[in-house]
Amino acid sequence: xxxxxxxxxxxxxxxxxxxxxxxxxxxxxxxxxxxxxxxxxxxxxxxxxxxxxxxxxxxxxxxxxxxxxxxxxxxxxxxxxxxxxxxxxxxxxxxxxxxxxxxxxxxxxxxxxxxxxxxxxxxxxxxxxxxxxxxxxxxxxxxxxxxxxxxxxxxxxxxxxxxxxxxxxxxxxxxxxxxxxxxxxxxxxxxxxxxxxxx
Numbered sequence: 001x002x003x004x005x006x007x008x009x010x011x012x013x014x015x016x017x018x019x020x021x022x023x024x025x026x027x028x029x030x031x032x033x034x035x036x037x038x039x040x041x042x043x044x045x046x047x048x049x050x051x052x053x054x055x056x057x058x059x060x061x062x063x064x065x066x067x068x069x070x071x072x073x074x075x076x077x078x079x080x081x082x083x084x085x086x087x088x089x090x091x092x093x094x095x096x097x098x099x100x101x102x103x104x105x106x107x108x109x110x111x112x113x114x115x116x117x118x119x120x121x122x123x124x125x126x127x128x129x130x131x132x133x134x135x136x137x138x139x140x141x142x143x144x145x146x147x148x149x150x151x152x153x154x155x156x157x158x159x160x161x162x163x164x165x166x167x168x169x170x171x172x173x174x175x176x177x178x179x180x181x182x183x184x185x186x187x188x189x190x191x192x193x194x195x196x197x198x199x
C-alpha cells in the first residue's frame with residue numbers, strides 16, 4: 001500500500017514544480033497580454049461613456065443633441081406626387097436609426113434643408129426596332145447642412161442616384177416603390193456620411 005502511494009506523491013510534486021516553472025517563464029507574456037487587452041479596450045469604453053453623440057454605424061462624435069429636417073420641396077420639372085414627403089421622412093429615419101440625436105421641429109443643433117432638383121427618366125439602351133430596352137430613373141437632391149455648434153461642418157451639396165429597369169415595364173405601383181427605396185436609401189446614406197460620418 002505504501003509503495004503505491006509514493007509514485008503518486010512524486011507525480012503530484014512534479015506537476016506542481018512544472019506549473020511553477022511555466023508561470024515563472026510565461027508570467028511576463030501573460031502580463032503583456034493583459035496590458036494589450038487593457039490598451040485595446042480602454043478607448044472603446046471611453047467612447048461609450050463620452051457625452052458626445054456616437055454610434056456603431058460610423059458617425060463621429062459630434063457636439064449636438066438634436067437635429068431638424070425641413071420639408072424638401074420638389075422643384076423637379078417632372079413631378080411625382082408624394083416624392084417630397086417620402087424623401088423628407090426617409091432622411092429623418094436614417095439619422096434617427098444611426099445616431100442618438102433627437103428629432104425636433106425647430107431650433108435643432110443640426111439642420112438639414114434643401115430641395116429635390118431632378119426626377120428624370122431616360123432610355124439607356126435601344127432594341128433593333130428603336131424601342132428602349134432599359135430605362136433609368138435619376139433623382140437629384142440639393143442639400144444644405146448646418147451645424148449650429150460648429151460652422152466649419154456646414155455645406156451645400158448635390159446628391160444623386162439612379163435606378164435601371166426594363167424598358168417594357170411601366171414605373172408605377174410596386175415597381176416605382178422599389179425604385180424610390182433604392183434611390184432614397186443611397187442618397188440619404190450619402191448625406192449622412194457627408195454630414196456625420198466624415199469618411
